Amino acid sequence: MKESLIERLKLFLYREDNLTLVGHPASQEEISQAEQLLNVSFHTDYVKFIQTFGGAYAGIAVHAFANGSSIGKETVIDLTLRYREQFKEHSFAKILETSYVISMDGSGDPIMMNSSGQVYIGYHDTAEIRLLADSFEALIEDQFYEW
Numbered sequence: 001m002k003e004s005l006i007e008r009l010k011l012f013l014y015r016e017d018n019l020t021l022v023g024h025p026a027s028q029e030e031i032s033q034a035e036q037l038l039n040v041s042f043h044t045d046y047v048k049f050i051q052t053f054g055g056a057y058a059g060i061a062v063h064a065f066a067n068g069s070s071i072g073k074e075t076v077i078d079l080t081l082r083y084r085e086q087f088k089e090h091s092f093a094k095i096l097e098t099s100y101v102i103s104m105d106g107s108g109d110p111i112m113m114n115s116s117g118q119v120y121i122g123y124h125d126t127a128e129i130r131l132l133a134d135s136f137e138a139l140i141e142d143q144f145y146e147w
Contacts, residue, residue, distance in 0.1 A: 023054025024066035043117035059143025
């Protein structure tokens with residue numbers, strides 16, 4: 001991720017009135033254990049984000065291991081395993097098996113990322129999958145607005 005985007009996020013998230021939107025930075029041990037458990041490799045942009053902010057708000061709620069209290073307690077592991085089980089019969093099950101769920105939309109649809117960094121959404125009601133962004137950085141650039 002570009003340092004300029006990280007700095008924008010820091011200025012926003014570390015304001016006193018936004019502290020519930022930022023979690024605790026992820027450790028390399030947490031990341032390695034999650035990658036092994038989920039049988040995936042986290043993309044470097046996601047790793048940089050969660051090592052800096054933990055689970056935090058960046059236009060969307062990005063889940064990690066220790067999320068900001070406004071994000072909720074579900075980890076990237078919890079979300080990924082839940083959606084893999086829930087959607088094992090859907091057409092995008094194969095994508096879920098090689099991806100990890102970093103967020104969900106307001107309808108409960110998983111927002112997932114593959115090891116190349118592409119971000120997808122899987123629609124549970126239509127079993128369709130759609131590319132949201134070519135990269136995690138592009139997703140955040142598109143979604144994040146300071147207020």
